[in-house]
Amino acid sequence: MPDDRALTVTEAMTAAKRALESVSLRVIGEVSEFSDKPGYKAAYFTVCDADASMPCMMWRDAYLASGVELRSGALVEMTGGFSAYVPKGRMQFMVRSLALAGEGVLRMQVAALARKLEAEGLMRSERKRELPAYPTRIAVVTSPRGKAIHDVIRTLRRRSPMVELLVVGVQVEGVDASAAIVEGLRVASEACPDAVLLVRGGGSYEDLMPFNSEEVARAVVASMVPVVTGIGHEPDTSIADMVADVTASTPTAAAEAAAPSAVRIENQLEKMSRLLGGALAQRVRDARHGVGRLAERPVLADPRILLGRAAQAVDLAGQGLQRAIPERLRRDEERIAYVHRSLAGVGPRVVERSREKVAIASARLGDLSPLSILGRGYAVCYGPDGRTVVKSVDSVASGDRVGVRVADGRLGCVVETAERET
Numbered sequence: 001m002p003d004d005r006a007l008t009v010t011e012a013m014t015a016a017k018r019a020l021e022s023v024s025l026r027v028i029g030e031v032s033e034f035s036d037k038p039g040y041k042a043a044y045f046t047v048c049d050a051d052a053s054m055p056c057m058m059w060r061d062a063y064l065a066s067g068v069e070l071r072s073g074a075l076v077e078m079t080g081g082f083s084a085y086v087p088k089g090r091m092q093f094m095v096r097s098l099a100l101a102g103e104g105v106l107r108m109q110v111a112a113l114a115r116k117l118e119a120e121g122l123m124r125s126e127r128k129r130e131l132p133a134y135p136t137r138i139a140v141v142t143s144p145r146g147k148a149i150h151d152v153i154r155t156l157r158r159r160s161p162m163v164e165l166l167v168v169g170v171q172v173e174g175v176d177a178s179a180a181i182v183e184g185l186r187v188a189s190e191a192c193p194d195a196v197l198l199v200r201g202g203g204s205y206e207d208l209m210p211f212n213s214e215e216v217a218r219a220v221v222a223s224m225v226p227v228v229t230g231i232g233h234e235p236d237t238s239i240a241d242m243v244a245d246v247t248a249s250t251p252t253a254a255a256e257a258a259a260p261s262a263v264r265i266e267n268q269l270e271k272m273s274r275l276l277g278g279a280l281a282q283r284v285r286d287a288r289h290g291v292g293r294l295a296e297r298p299v300l301a302d303p304r305i306l307l308g309r310a311a312q313a314v315d316l317a318g319q320g321l322q323r324a325i326p327e328r329l330r331r332d333e334e335r336i337a338y339v340h341r342s343l344a345g346v347g348p349r350v351v352e353r354s355r356e357k358v359a360i361a362s363a364r365l366g367d368l369s370p371l372s373i374l375g376r377g378y379a380v381c382y383g384p385d386g387r388t389v390v391k392s393v394d395s396v397a398s399g400d401r402v403g404v405r406v407a408d409g410r411l412g413c414v415v416e417t418a419e420r421e422t
Contacts, residue, residue, distance in 0.1 A: 013086040020082035020091065027093065028101050029054065031074045036063075045070055047078070047093075056080075058095035066098040074108070077101035107205070110212045113239055117214075122221050128245040129226045131258060134265075135194035137164045138258055141184040144169030148199045148230070148251035155255035163259050166191055172200040177210035182219040189223045195258045196223055198240060199230040199251035211238035220244055230254025374407040381405075393418040 007015070029047030036043045043063045045056050056078065068076065080096040100108055117123060138156070142148045149167065156163055170184035171177045181198070188196045198220065200211070210216060211231050217239045220227045226245040230253055231238050241247040248254035366372055374380070381390040382403040390396055396415050404411040 009089075010086060013084055013089055016091075017084040017086060020084055022081075024079070024081045025093075026077065026079045027054070028075065028077045031070055031072055031076060034070045034072060036070070043070070047076065055090075055092040056095050057092050058098060062096065063098065068098050068100055069108070070098075071111075075101045110209075110239060113212065113214055113217075114242060117217055117239065117243060122217070122243045127221075131226050131228070131246055132194045133260065135160075135163060135259060137166065137191075137193040138195050138197060139166040139168060139188035139191055139193040140197040140199060141168045141170055141181065141188050142197070142199045142251070143172045146172065147201045151201075151250070151252045152197060152199060152255045155252050156259055159256060159261045159263075160259035161262065166193060172210060173203065173207050174210075178213040178216050181210060181216050185216075185219045185223055185227070189225055193225055196225055196227045197230065197251075197254050197258055198227055198244070199254050200232070201251065202233040208232055208238055211240040213239070216240055217243045228254045228258045371407065374405065377407075379404050379406045393420050 027047070029049055032046050032048045032053060034043070034045040041060055043058050043060060045058075047054050047056055058080075063070075068074075070076070077099050078093070078095045078097065080094045082091055083094045084091050114123075121127060140149065140152050142152070144167065149169075153165065156165055166188065168184045168188045171180040185196065185198065198211075200208075208231060211229075220229075220240055220243050228246040228248060229238070229241045229244040230248040230251040231241060233250060237247075246254075246257050248257050370380070382388060382405065383390050383395055384400050384402065386403055388395070390402060396402060396418055398415055398418055400415045402413050402415060404413055
């Protein structure tokens with residue numbers, strides 16, 4: 001017979017706890033919240049699907065042993081059972097084993113590749129290049145049959161109809177998609193456009209996996225021109241997005257990022273034209289005002305004002321010269337008079353001393369003169385030529401005519417004998 005007595009809250013929660021713990025389940029869900037605070041003995045997280053969510057708890061030792069690194073968005077497969085926390089009246093799923101499921105494994109692989117490329121510096125903002133402000137040629141790498149190419153063409157035609165568009169059609173989904181995308185990027189880069197758009201429409205996580213491959217990421221980095229990605233929808237983020245120079249949320253947004261709007265350029269030109277016109281008008285007004293102020297200056301009305309200071313300096317210099325020249329002449333006259341007096345006093349003494357020296361020299365010259373010697377009884381004999389002085393008996397012969405000079409005249413003589421005395 002059933003027990004119809006009323007249960008206490010504790011009894012009711014205890015009965016529920018026993019009933020829940022008798023059931024063992026295997027559950028697949030996406031992690032939406034995860035808490036793993038240091039010091040906690042358990043890891044707490046929540047899994048959900050489109051219609052419900054479920055709180056979970058896993059003892060830390062079991063969580064570490066699983067080798068799974070939980071994060072939001074990971075798809076996991078768990079085994080365990082429900083339990084109730086009696087004091088709070090809360091139900092939670094007690095996880096005994098944990099593994100990644102389906103897309104979760106792919107996400108973990110993508111996360112590991114992202115960490116590797118980030119460590120190499122391929123995601124640093126300083127490595128990424130800026131897009132040209134006014135491109136004239138853009139290449140797009142995408143499926144030629146997808147919706148993305150039509151979105152790009154329509155957007156560029158609307159925003160920048162003057163831009164030349166190069167379409168490189170590639171496979172963007174499937175086993176060979178990564179190699180096709182790499183080749184498409186190479187071909188687009190060699191065409192030397194101003195920018196390359198790497199785009200595709202939305203799809204499942206598995207559909208977007210070619211854009212999470214390492215070879216595609218390195219091809220984006222190796223491109224000779226900036227690469228703009230627009231892959232999937234708003235929440236989708238791939239490895240190619242992380243290493244691209246510019247990342248857009250959709251193909252349409254990628255086209256908008258690569259090519260400026262013609263209307264916006266026109267508005268900017270009109271604004272710049274107004275600013276330049278205003279600046280030029282202000283410059284002319286400032287120049288006119290400056291010229292007016294210069295015209296008001298007295299120096300332009302009367303040039304003598306400009307020369308006044310120089311003329312005053314010349315006058316002062318002339319006055320100085322008028323005072324200085326007579327004074328200098330007076331001093332020079334006094335100096336000349338002084339020198340004249342000095343010469344007048346010194347001159348006779350100099351002349352007297354010179355006269356005495358001349359008399360002494362004259363007396364000495366008289367003593368040394370040959371005429372004085374002749375006056376003392378000596379004579380000079382000249383040879384037959386009348387010019388050569390006879391100094392030896394060898395210079396003449398018997399019968400030669402010679403001239404003899406004495407003090408008061410000259411004698412003509414004939415040599416009778418010429419004898420040498422010893």
